Amino acid sequence: xxxxxxxxxxxxxxxxxxxxxxxxxxxxxxxxxxxxxxxxxxxxxxxxxxxxxxxxxxxxxxxxxxxxxxxxxxxxxxxxxxxxxxxxxxxxxxxxxxxxxxxxxxxxxxxxxxxxxxxxxxxxxxxxxxxxxxxxxxxxxxxxxxxxxxxxxxxxxxxxxxxxxxxxxxxxxxxxxxxxxxxxxxxxxxxxxxxxx
Amino acid sequence: xxxxxxxxxxxxxxxxxxxxxxxxxxxxxxxxxxxxxxxxxxxxxxxxxxxxxxxxxxxxxxxxxxxxxxxxxxxxxxxxxxxxxxxxxxxxxxxxxxxxxxxxxxxxxxxxxxxxxxxxxxxxxxxxxxxxxxxxxxxxxxxxxxxxxxxxxxxxxxxxxxxxxxxxxxxxxxxxxxxxxxxxxxxxxxxxxxxxxxxxxxxxxxxxxxxxxx
Numbered sequence: 001x002x003x004x005x006x007x008x009x010x011x012x013x014x015x016x017x018x019x020x021x022x023x024x025x026x027x028x029x030x031x032x033x034x035x036x037x038x039x040x041x042x043x044x045x046x047x048x049x050x051x052x053x054x055x056x057x058x059x060x061x062x063x064x065x066x067x068x069x070x071x072x073x074x075x076x077x078x079x080x081x082x083x084x085x086x087x088x089x090x091x092x093x094x095x096x097x098x099x100x101x102x103x104x105x106x107x108x109x110x111x112x113x114x115x116x117x118x119x120x121x122x123x124x125x126x127x128x129x130x131x132x133x134x135x136x137x138x139x140x141x142x143x144x145x146x147x148x149x150x151x152x153x154x155x156x157x158x159x160x161x162x163x164x165x166x167x168x169x170x171x172x173x174x175x176x177x178x179x180x181x182x183x184x185x186x187x188x189x190x191x192x193x194x195x196x197x
Numbered sequence: 198x199x200x201x202x203x204x205x206x207x208x209x210x211x212x213x214x215x216x217x218x219x220x221x222x223x224x225x226x227x228x229x230x231x232x233x234x235x236x237x238x239x240x241x242x243x244x245x246x247x248x249x250x251x252x253x254x255x256x257x258x259x260x261x262x263x264x265x266x267x268x269x270x271x272x273x274x275x276x277x278x279x280x281x282x283x284x285x286x287x288x289x290x291x292x293x294x295x296x297x298x299x300x301x302x303x304x305x306x307x308x309x310x311x312x313x314x315x316x317x318x319x320x321x322x323x324x325x326x327x328x329x330x331x332x333x334x335x336x337x338x339x340x341x342x343x344x345x346x347x348x349x350x351x352x353x354x355x356x357x358x359x360x361x362x363x364x365x366x367x368x369x370x371x372x373x374x375x376x377x378x379x380x381x382x383x384x385x386x387x388x389x390x391x392x393x394x395x396x397x398x399x400x401x402x403x404x405x406x407x408x409x410x411x
């Protein structure tokens with residue numbers, strides 16, 4: 001999965017805009033949007049908001065969580081917690097990236113917000129690496145990663161699943177020979193069973 | 198992008214390379230007319246007690262306890278290296294030890310009577326994943342890793358670097374432009390070529406047939 005696909009998925013989230021034009025409701029496959037009244041806030045999908053903003057047809061209302069104090073709190077909580085904390089939005093990175101790059105003027109203290117959001121992302125990413133390491137070296141058979149967003153998962157794919165594949169393969173070989181000392185020849189059964197994939 | 202991790206199979210070129218590797222074997226019985234296997238042999242027969250280097254693809258088809266050859270496990274998997282591996286796996290240059298350290302080890306696992314090879318291979322991989330994650334995160338697109346990696350690690354490393362590059366590009370909004378799909382690109386090239394042919398008419402059908410097609 002590429003970041004632009006994740007961006008595409010994230011673009012479905014709803015944001016508020018203040019249009020400067022009046023128009024009838026738009027009937028889209030995913031549902032109706034509008035009607036638009038100049039000066040009255042309305043909820044639209046992110047992609048539509050970005051598109052209208054690019055044409056200077058609206059002003060974007062930043063999401064509630066895009067606020068320094070709140071994000072500072074989240075950052076602190078993220079630092080303290082051993083687990084991943086719940087993010088204010090499923091696609092916080094995508095939303096921040098899109099809104100702040102198209103409409104930096106609509107967001108107060110844009111640069112500071114950008115830094116702090118990236119900080120949170122970096123903290124979470126580092127935490128993910130640490131827990132991956134602990135998981136692989138430990139004895140656990142499964143790991144639970146709640147509240148992890150798509151973009152964060154993207155940073156360890158496909159390297160992590162592939163490494164786990166290899167590790168499992170070598171573990172099976174090591175186990176097989178230990179269990180059965182009188183193996184006849186090199187068992188190729190592992191090769192053939194996966195060959196049909 | 199391939200979504201499958203490497204898995205040894207009959208058609209995998211990596212697997213062919215690994216099985217080309219020579220394995221040192223001790224001859225246990227006198228093998229008649231097999232002297233050609235040993236370059237230093239004086240007779241036509243292969244006498245017991247001699248050591249010969251045989252390719253892995255031959256050895257792996259024989260039974261582990263076959264009466265003819267005993268496999269000598271290569272030094273790289275011996276106890277000395279075991280000690281090194283267990284202490285600091287991230288500091289050894291695996292690629293220098295053997296370009297196919299993991300796969301070669303996997304094939305030799307059943308022949309090791311002490312059952313260390315299998316464990317070494319498994320443990321080494323386990324210890325080094327974090328290291329791989331880190332180095333692939335911190336290398337830029339054109340940077341080269343400082344250490345020589347094993348073939349499998351190299352593949353993982355490459356995919357990690359690629360992911361990282363895609364992410365950085367996205368953050369810097371470099372990938373905003375929609376690119377022409379590979380298929381459409383090839384098709385338009387083809388069409389252009391055909392047009393030249395029809396317009397100019399300078400290329401004979403004979404020549405056209407000889408051209409490499411996609």
